[in-house]
Amino acid sequence: MTTSSLNDQPTRRQAAMAVLSHAATAEIAGHLDAIAVPVHEQLREPENGLVMLRGRIGGDGAPFNLGEATVSRAAIRLVSGEVGFGYTLGRDREKARLIALCDALIQTNEFAAAVEVQVLTPLRARIATDRQRKAAETAATKVDFYTLVRGEG
Numbered sequence: 001m002t003t004s005s006l007n008d009q010p011t012r013r014q015a016a017m018a019v020l021s022h023a024a025t026a027e028i029a030g031h032l033d034a035i036a037v038p039v040h041e042q043l044r045e046p047e048n049g050l051v052m053l054r055g056r057i058g059g060d061g062a063p064f065n066l067g068e069a070t071v072s073r074a075a076i077r078l079v080s081g082e083v084g085f086g087y088t089l090g091r092d093r094e095k096a097r098l099i100a101l102c103d104a105l106i107q108t109n110e111f112a113a114a115v116e117v118q119v120l121t122p123l124r125a126r127i128a129t130d131r132q133r134k135a136a137e138t139a140a141t142k143v144d145f146y147t148l149v150r151g152e153g
Helices: 003-021 025-032 093-106 112-140
Strands: 040-056 063-078 083-089
Touching: 003 083, 003 093, 003 112, 025 093, 025 112, 040 093, 063 093, 083 093, 093 112
Parallel strands: none
Antiparallel strands: 040 063, 063 083
16 A cells, blocks of 8 residues: 555545445445455444534533434454444444445455445435435525615615
8 A cells, every 4th residue: 555545545434434424224235235345344243322412502602411312333344454433323233334344445455446436436426416406495495585775864
């Protein structure tokens, strides 16, 4: 692995996690089926838990505990040694496992390109299409208000 690819790896992993977190479990699994996934072991069985959400009043006030959110997490290690972690909001253990598997695969020279082409690119396209559709639906409901100024004073 070259120095530049090592430096790009955190950015590539972050970008992948951003896409995978917005995708449905079945969608990820369907795209991942196109890849011959190597042998792997589960370091952490998929499990559900809670995280504390912190907030601030007005955006700059003192932080306070807003409440808790349910999350699922998993960890997978490939035979070649790469370890992937998956976290997702909600109680979808399978999605956390699939995200961890994709994270581990992205770290390899052998599978990174395949994950990008077979999994992430179609998911990015679908997410962009959904966002454009929602933006168009929202724009269609836009109402312009005009204030009439009287000629007096």
